Amino acid sequence: MIRTLSRLARRALAPVVACGLLAATPAAAEPALWVIKDEDSTIYLMGTVHVLRPGTAWHEGKVEAALASSSSLVIEAAGLDDAAVMQPLVRRYGLDPAQPLSSKLPEKDRPRLAAAAQAMGLPPQALEPMQPWLAALTLSLAPAVKAGYDPQSGVEMSLLRMAKAGGWEVRGLETPEQQIRYLAGMSPAAQAQFLVSTLDDLDSAAAQLDAMVSAWAAGDTAGLETLFVTELKRDYPEFYDVIVVRRNAEWARTIVETLKGSGVSFVAVGAGHTVGPDSVQAQLAKLGVRAERK
Numbered sequence: 001m002i003r004t005l006s007r008l009a010r011r012a013l014a015p016v017v018a019c020g021l022l023a024a025t026p027a028a029a030e031p032a033l034w035v036i037k038d039e040d041s042t043i044y045l046m047g048t049v050h051v052l053r054p055g056t057a058w059h060e061g062k063v064e065a066a067l068a069s070s071s072s073l074v075i076e077a078a079g080l081d082d083a084a085v086m087q088p089l090v091r092r093y094g095l096d097p098a099q100p101l102s103s104k105l106p107e108k109d110r111p112r113l114a115a116a117a118q119a120m121g122l123p124p125q126a127l128e129p130m131q132p133w134l135a136a137l138t139l140s141l142a143p144a145v146k147a148g149y150d151p152q153s154g155v156e157m158s159l160l161r162m163a164k165a166g167g168w169e170v171r172g173l174e175t176p177e178q179q180i181r182y183l184a185g186m187s188p189a190a191q192a193q194f195l196v197s198t199l200d201d202l203d204s205a206a207a208q209l210d211a212m213v214s215a216w217a218a219g220d221t222a223g224l225e226t227l228f229v230t231e232l233k234r235d236y237p238e239f240y241d242v243i244v245v246r247r248n249a250e251w252a253r254t255i256v257e258t259l260k261g262s263g264v265s266f267v268a269v270g271a272g273h274t275v276g277p278d279s280v281q282a283q284l285a286k287l288g289v290r291a292e293r294k
Contacts (some may be wrong), residue, residue, distance in 0.1 A: 029217035047271030051154035078172035094134035132191035228272030252283035
């Protein structure tokens with residue numbers, strides 16, 4: 001059970017905090033896009049995957065037109081790409097020099113931890129000061145990096161470069177600290193199980209994410225709902241409520257406030273937040289605001 005939960009946690013949060021696991025995509029992608037309008041405001045909403053294969057052409061057609069008309073960018077958390085922002089947070093929430101990481105794992109899993117570090121090109125002692133959640137994210141990158149993917153190719157990183165070049169305003173729906181605390185706030189036992197689950201799934205991680213990114217690239221919201229929402233909602237309702245429902249509801253309220261202004265904004269959030277019965281669009285509908293699929 002915890003293995004499945006940890007896998008879903010990585011899909012929901014780890015990609016944002018650590019620039020995600022990388023997955024293969026076709027040469028071109030047509031992700032789903034929604035538009036929200038009133039008399040003097042237009043807000044485009046797109047679900048994202050946080051890292052892509054270099055060369056994936058996802059900002060074409062309707063997405064390109066939406067971006068061309070936008071003057072502000074709203075992402076899940078602004079500042080995740082800023083070392084001055086992230087390093088103090090990692091030190092505060094991700095490091096525990098007083099208690100070695102290996103001591104927090106069952107003895108039988110410690111050799112696997114050392115082997116995973118070495119496979120990533122790290123000496124085992126490099127992981128020892130880390131909290132289990134941070135080590136899990138660090139190791140989760142290994143299969144993708146080994147396959148030759150580039151963390152700079154993700155949707156958010158591309159959007160941030162566009163925003164900088166265009167002089168756009170950039171805002172976050174939540175802070176980097178809030179995002180990190182979703183993982184750092186897990187109990188020590190849950191964090192240890194999260195890391196063990198990551199070790200269990202290293203060999204299959206790329207294939208799992210291939211399916212996710214393929215659905216995203218095709219604009220297949222039903223497929224994304226199956227991958228992101230169905231199992232989590234059914235088996236872990238409390239976790240689902242915290243990670244998905246509450247965040248989506250808060251983001252929807254922020255979008256409604258943005259709608260009270262004027263101009264054109266582009267909102268980009270993880271694709272799992274744009275599908276299912278509690279999606280951002282569903283939360284907007286509860287507030288009397290319609291998001292129309294383009």
